[in-house]
Amino acid sequence: MDIRAELPGKIVVKPGAKDSLPEIIESLGCTNIVVVTDRNLWSMLGRELENIFGGRGIAFSTVFAESADGNSVEAAKRTIESSNACLVLGVGGGRPIDVAKYAAFLSKRFFISFPTAISHDGFASPIVALKDPQGNPLSIFTRPPTAVVVDTDIVAQAPRRLLASGVGDIIGKVTSVADARLAMRLAGEEIPEISLVMAESAARIVLSEIDELARWSTRGIELLVQAGLLAGMAMSIAGSSRPCSGSEHLFSHALDKFVPERKSLHGEQVGVGTIIMAYLHGLEWREIREALLKVGAPTSASELGVPREKLVECVLRAGELRKRFTILDAVRLNEELVLKILRETKIVD
Numbered sequence: 046m047d048i049r050a051e052l053p054g055k056i057v058v059k060p061g062a063k064d065s066l067p068e069i070i071e072s073l074g075c076t077n078i079v080v081v082t083d084r085n086l087w088s089m090l091g092r093e094l095e096n097i098f099g100g101r102g103i104a105f106s107t108v109f110a111e112s113a114d115g116n117s118v119e120a121a122k123r124t125i126e127s128s129n130a131c132l133v134l135g136v137g138g139g140r141p142i143d144v145a146k147y148a149a150f151l152s153k154r155f156f157i158s159f160p161t162a163i164s165h166d167g168f169a170s171p172i173v174a175l176k177d178p179q180g181n182p183l184s185i186f187t188r189p190p191t192a193v194v195v196d197t198d199i200v201a202q203a204p205r206r207l208l209a210s211g212v213g214d215i216i217g218k219v220t221s222v223a224d225a226r227l228a229m230r231l232a233g234e235e236i237p238e239i240s241l242v243m244a245e246s247a248a249r250i251v252l253s254e255i256d257e258l259a260r261w262s263t264r265g266i267e268l269l270v271q272a273g274l275l276a277g278m279a280m281s282i283a284g285s286s287r288p289c290s291g292s293e294h295l296f297s298h299a300l301d302k303f304v305p306e307r308k309s310l311h312g313e314q315v316g317v318g319t320i321i322m323a324y325l326h327g328l329e330w331r332e333i334r335e336a337l338l339k340v341g342a343p344t345s346a347s348e349l350g351v352p353r354e355k356l357v358e359c360v361l362r363a364g365e366l367r368k369r370f371t372i373l374d375a376v377r378l379n380e381e382l383v384l385k386i387l388r389e390t391k392i393v394d
């Protein structure tokens with residue numbers, strides 16, 4: 046099948062990578078940028094970045110995106126237009142990066158992704174994940190980042206919970222790829238093999254090196270970043286999140302929609318969803334559960350902070366949220382069977 050894809054133009058992953066930002070910005074012919082971040086992260090990094098940009102005559106405006114919604118994107122767009130910025134730099138976790146990525150895309154500006162934590166693979170992907178007015182997932186395919194710059198010194202200092210969430214999101218590729226292959230077999234869908242192999246490889250890196258990751262060593266952080274880069278590029282090549290988002294993500298999106306009061310992170314929800322969907326696929330769900338336990342990611346409803354009956358509802362209704370063929374379209378679930386699965390996989394008592 047035809048492939049027509051863009052990938053990130055530059056990738057820098059190293060300790061102190063923040064110092065590479067000026068040369069990358071200048072290489073794009075830019076001297077005036079907008080930084081999209083949030084107040085806490087800017088209090089942590091703002092002075093250093095100010096010095097780095099000031100020292101090279103790079104002018105910048107800051108936009109604080111406390112939530113990833115239309116208002117934040119519009120505010121960022123207004124600042125981009127009013128300052129006639131050449132480029133948008135996203136600094137932070139998933140929310141600021143999504144707002145920066147989408148505002149840059151809509152304003153037709155370069156976008157540099159500078160994640161401060163690897164809590165999922167959005168830092169390296171063309172995807173912006175918003176919600177429609179009914180709370181359904183809106184997976185918007187924009188463009189891959191012009192550059193991905195990951196300062197492993199900064200990411201290594203991120204709360205372990207965030208990094209464990211990133212591990213969960215990457216492990217989810219075990220079932221997202223299984224769903225994609227099922228869709229090709231049973232629903233005649235065409236998906237580039239290269240994108241599936243890249244997504245599978247991302248999960249394999251994390252699963253085969255889980256003890257290194259659990260130490261949160263420099264090498265462990267680097268492996269998580271590399272897995273995220275592979276996943277992001279897989280989506281760029283596939284032209285959608287299909288290789289990296291299957292039934293395990295539908296479960297996560299169902300939690301977002303039907304349990305709005307929850308406090309769990311995307312990758313944490315995906316990790317638990319992967320246990321469930323691996324069971325449905327007849328895959329080795331115990332390996333997945335063990336890996337999540339090793340990095341301290343949630344493996345149960347109580348750790349997600351979701352009541353049992355809500356969790357059952359989310360499994361039963363996950364398939365409603367998106368027209369994307371997954372294992373949920375190939376099995377007939379009911380409350381009793383879902384409870385049996387949740388008990389057998391130790392997600393509920």
Ligand SMILES: NC(=O)C1=CN([C@@H]2O[C@H](COP(=O)(O)OP(=O)(O)OC[C@H]3O[C@@H](n4cnc5c(N)ncnc54)[C@H](OP(=O)(O)O)[C@@H]3O)[C@@H](O)[C@H]2O)C=CC1
Pocket residue numbers: 083084085086113137138139140141143161162164165166167168170172173174175199200202203204207210310311312
């Ligand atoms: N584009 C994509 O492919 C995807 C996008 N998403 C979107 O991403 C968002 C979820 O992203 P996620 O990262 O899980 O959650 P958040 O963006 O909400 O970040 C979680 C927390 O991480 C904190 N944080 C980030 N970096 C650091 C750091 N280095 N040190 C200390 N705290 C840090 C933030 O703190 P503070 O707020 O105080 O700065 C924030 O409270 C949602 O909007 C979701 O829709 C989800 C999946 C995929």
Ligand SMILES: O=C(CO)COP(=O)(O)O
Pocket residue numbers: 165166167172173174182183184214286289290294
């Ligand atoms: O989270 C993602 C990949 O990890 C993006 O997936 P969605 O397209 O389901 O938002």
Ligand SMILES: [Zn+2]
Pocket residue numbers: 165166214290294311315
């Ligand atoms: Zn994800």
